[in-house]
Amino acid sequence: MANFRRKTESRETRFYELRIEKMVQGGDGMARLPDGRICFVQGALPGELCKVLLTFSKKDFTRGKAIEIIEESPDRVKPFCPHYGKCGGCSLQHLDASRQIEYMERVERENFKRLAHTELPADFRIHFGKPWEYRNRARVVYCGDRGKGERGAFGFRGQESNDVVPFKKCPVLTPALNEFLNGAGRELCAANRDARELNIFDNGAGEVSYFYRGMPKSDFEKNAVSVVDICGKKIESDASVFFQSNLGLLPELVESVRKAVEAGIASGESSDEWLIDLFSGVGFFAALLQDKFKRVTTVEREDGCLKHAKVNLAGTANCENVSAPAEDWLANHVVDVPATLIVDPPRTGLPKEALEAIIASSVNRLIYVSCDPVTLARDYAKFAVAGFSLKQAEGFAFYPQTPHMEMMFVLSR
Ligand SMILES: C[S@@+](CC[C@H](N)C(=O)[O-])C[C@H]1O[C@@H](n2cnc3c(N)ncnc32)[C@H](O)[C@@H]1O
Structure with a gap:
């Protein structure tokens, strides 16, 4: 069996001339091989004709690397950094920085449609700041x-x-x-x-x-x-715990979250009874928004965050800083008021138990901050089945020159 597989693989053509159809999540260009299989091409831009070296091949899809650009996109630029292509960061440096937002918006719209089977709102937009020297x-x-x-x-x-x-x-x-x-x-x-x-x-x-x-x-x-x-x-x-890494653009995210919180309270969908900040790090969002609430809870798994959360929320009336997994806290606490809920999980998205506990609670509106649009779309699809709909979506280009993005969704039911 092993011999047979090796034989068929060695017969496969390894070089192709491919036209790139579009950019996909992760920044690769997508093309099709003559046999119809999809090929994700590293370092290629939509519209380009490339000589592609196949680096990975499976029955249903393949991966490749653009080793020569035969017809260039007008948006292609010479990568600024001499380590482009070798270093693990900044894989989008071949795309003009002033066009990255436009490409990312297209990618996110399509990603969301594919994974969540619905459209991002027409007014979805991406906030952006400095393209270089931004990472703190x-x-x-x-x-x-x-x-x-x-x-x-x-x-x-x-x-x-x-x-x-x-x-x-x-x-x-x-x-x-x-x-x-x-x-x-x-x-x-x-x-x-x-x-x-x-x-x-x-x-x-x-x-x-x-x-x-x-x-x-x-x-x-x-x-x-x-x-x-x-x-x-x-x-x-x-420096041992999580903190946001684009301080220049962070105030815009804070402002969007603040407006979403205020709109929720004004509409009656959520209330000022209780602010719950899940995956709270050092109590970041709660510290900036606590003055609007009668009760505040922050929940974070990393022990090292707790002492900072206590300092950041010192003087806040009726405040509790919890050091525990969010899913455990949710399982042990009854949220029976239309609390204001902010979740900001890691790339992996919401743990299944946390998502189910939110759906089972009295929370009718939540603000979901995410650093991974793929897990965000996956989680949204589950919230949608439970009756939530997407009220608002904003993107934040926290990581220019890379295909990563921060997002804020407001969901309500
Ligand atoms: C993206 S960060 C957000 C932190 C904070 N909201 C901020 O903006 O600074 C995600 C945080 O979730 C924490 N975390 C990861 N898994 C968790 C879990 N299951 N329960 C609670 N916290 C968790 C991480 O330690 C990290 O601090």
Whole structure:
């Protein structure tokens, strides 16, 4: 059997000349092989004619890499970064930054139609900010002394392997982070054998905090903890836990969530009785919105977030900061008022039990913030079966030069 499979594979043509039909979720171009199978082509843009090397082949679909662009899209540009194609980040650098929003909107509309069997609202739009130097949070790997007089550099994991691709300056990181990596960060890692992988965070005011596994507690308090000013509110966090990574555009997301919260209360679909912030990190959304509510609950699984959530919500009347999985908290608490609910789960989307518990509760309206449009569409389809409909959808280009996007949905029933 193994021999037979190897034989048929070796007979398969590996190079094709393909016309790219469209861009799909993840940023690849989509084309069709002469036998009708779909081919997802890395590095190709809609409309282009490409010479494609097949890199993966299955009965129903294939993957390939554009190794020559025979007819170029007018939106193609020369990638700015010398590490494009090797480094695991920024795989959309071949697409003109000023056209990325338009392409992403098309991709998201189609993704949603395919996965949730319904259209995104006509007024769906994507907020955008700086295309470069926007990223205020990252995990980098120290490469050590590189010989030939070159000083130790930091890198990101590669596109096709776990190997580290070193860089001198990353064009999407904020200037403060690049400066840190070429100065204090390098000195730290050169002197400390424990510091191999660093989480780095720029608080937007020129202060960089960092974290590495095994960091001594005294050092943690001094160098990992940071305070960020968002929409006039000071939010405490640290470089070991989640925090949003595009501080420039974050106020627009906060503003959209705030308006959605106010509209929910004004319409009576939700109430000011109780704000529940699930997957709350350091209590981010609750800290910015707590003044409108009689009762506030934040729920977050990572223990390291709890102390910050307590600080960020200090002085809030009737407030509870819970350190637990959201699905467990929902299973053990009866939400029998039309509470205002914000969920902001990780890429994997809502755990099944959490989604079912929300449907079974008295919540009639929820604000779903997501960093993965695919799991968002999947979860939406389940909410729709339970009678929820999509009232509002907005996108946030938090990660220019990459195919990733942040979304905010308002659902109600
Ligand atoms: C996308 S982040 C959002 C955090 C926060 N809303 C913010 O904007 O800073 C998702 C958060 O969910 C947490 N998390 C992941 N799975 C969880 C679960 N099952 N229950 C509760 N929290 C979870 C992660 O630790 C992370 O802090």
